[in-house]
Amino acid sequence: EKDLLVLGIETSCDETAAAVIKNGTEIVSNVVASQIESHKRFGGVVPELASRHHVEQITIVIEEAMQQADAAFKDLDAIAVTEGPGLVGALLVGVNAAKALSFAHQIPLVGVHHIAGHIYANRIGHEMKFPLLALVVSGGHTELVLMKGHAEFEVIGETRDDAAGEAYDKVARTLNLPYPGGPQIDRLAHEGKPNVDLPRSWLEGTYDFSFSGLKSAVINTLHNAAQRGESIRPEDMAASFQQSVIDVLVGKTVEAVKAFGVKEVLVAGGVAANKGLRAALSEAFRDLPEVALRIPPIQLCTDNAAMIAACGTVLFEKGKRSSLDLNAYPGLDI
Ligand code: KG4
Ligand code: ZN
Incomplete structure (x- = not known):
């Protein structure tokens, strides 16, 4: 059987992240660009600053994740992206990047709930019971x-x-x-x-x-x-x-x-x-x-895209597809 390869994208708060996951359980690449240093002097996350950093980083981070995975877009079965909850301006950067790639390369798009993603960090390396x-x-x-x-x-x-x-x-x-x-x-x-x-x-x-x-x-x-x-x-x-x-x-x-x-x-x-x-x-x-x-190991506890791809794989297998009018949903329920 062919391996299922999913690209995950996460930009809900102050980490710009992309990862490639195989069969929902195996990390092929996992890239996180943290903005913590920029927000530190304000004592917390500044939403406008977060959005601007995501815009600067998103393409670089996705390319890095694809390169480390030694994958081409045509190899992907789906693109999973955090659709909410989170900062709306931050979420939109990831959602729009995912939509552009989905449209350009004709790859199915799957919106993922951020907290569902955190839970699925636990499926990496372990099947759930x-x-x-x-x-x-x-x-x-x-x-x-x-x-x-x-x-x-x-x-x-x-x-x-x-x-x-x-x-x-x-x-x-x-x-x-x-x-x-x-x-x-x-x-x-x-x-x-x-x-x-x-x-x-x-x-x-x-x-x-x-x-x-x-x-x-x-x-x-x-x-x-x-x-x-x-x-x-x-x-x-x-x-x-x-x-x-x-x-x-x-x-x-x-x-x-x-x-x-x-x-x-x-x-x-x-x-x-x-x-x-x-x-x-x-x-x-x-x-x-x-x-x-x-x-999960500490680097999978804090925000990352491997967990989004892991959850997105399960949703994809269950038949979930998001359309190109996918939006960012800051107050989304799980
Ligand atoms: O899951 P996360 O990276 O982002 C959200 O989805 O919110 O969680 C960030 C939160 C922050 O409040 C941070 O202070 C907390 O996780 N955190 C910790 C530790 N590392 C991160 N709290 C207690 N002990 C830690 N070692
Ligand atoms: Zn989180």
């Missing part, structure tokens, strides 16, 4: 997603306010750490002790999350300490904040795994790169050997 539960923790999303089959997504819990990554970035800003704050807090947390008393938002009886109360508690605790002339070591605050986030993420995931009797747990999104979270999940699932825990 259903039913499974995905813990999605990114800069914009915190969700528990139940999957009973390929590309079937049922959200059983989600954040009611801030996403986990968003909370990391906001707390990092409070601690005067550079953007993106997640990796900075992760690093500091390992040098500190979780000795600051912070709340855990359990939202009993639901699989929902809430992180804005925790963020406020960090700000208030630092403020009150400063007023008393005391200081809290940033390392200890980072460790305490991280512990609170991890306790809730792991606790709720284990609870859902038991309730839904899933065979696998997949972890997805930028916060899945967190060393503390990876360790805590491994520890928790050591007691549940019948459930396989999968966490």
Whole structure:
């Protein structure tokens, strides 16, 4: 049988990315141009700047991915592109590049949901076993997603306010750490002790999350300490904040795994790169050997196009085709 070759394109936020994937599970090339350095001095992603960087980079990144794969456009079975959610101006750059290539080379076009992509980062190198539960923790999303089959997504819990990554970035800003704050807090947390008393938002009886109360508690605790002339070591605050986030993420995931009797747990999104979270999940699932825990390698946790191509391959095989009037959908539901 002929190999299925899919080009993936991702431009939803601050990484311009293209990748070629074979049979939905094997990386042939994977190119990511990060804009983090440009956004750093503004303390977060500036949408207009992101769009302009994507325009500058998109052709170069796609050509690089094709070259590294030693592939020609005529070899491709499909082009998969992130259609949403994300920054509209950023998404449009990828969508338009994908449409132009699809039209010029007569290659089928497949729009992919960004979070579905994050989940499918876990199919690279491993076949999925259903039913499974995905813990999605990114800069914009915190969700528990139940999957009973390929590309079937049922959200059983989600954040009611801030996403986990968003909370990391906001707390990092409070601690005067550079953007993106997640990796900075992760690093500091390992040098500190979780000795600051912070709340855990359990939202009993639901699989929902809430992180804005925790963020406020960090700000208030630092403020009150400063007023008393005391200081809290940033390392200890980072460790305490991280512990609170991890306790809730792991606790709720284990609870859902038991309730839904899933065979696998997949972890997805930028916060899945967190060393503390990876360790805590491994520890928790050591007691549940019948459930396989999968966490992608760090470079596949943060935004990339390999995951978009992996998900796009499954959608393509299921018959999904997007037309040339494909648009960018900033608030798309999974
Ligand atoms: O999935 P992603 O790359 O982009 C979105 O789709 O949002 O996630 C980015 C988020 C940022 O909030 C970043 O601070 C967080 O992931 N992040 C981390 C770590 N690495 C990235 N958070 C905690 N610990 C990390 N090591
Ligand atoms: Zn993402």
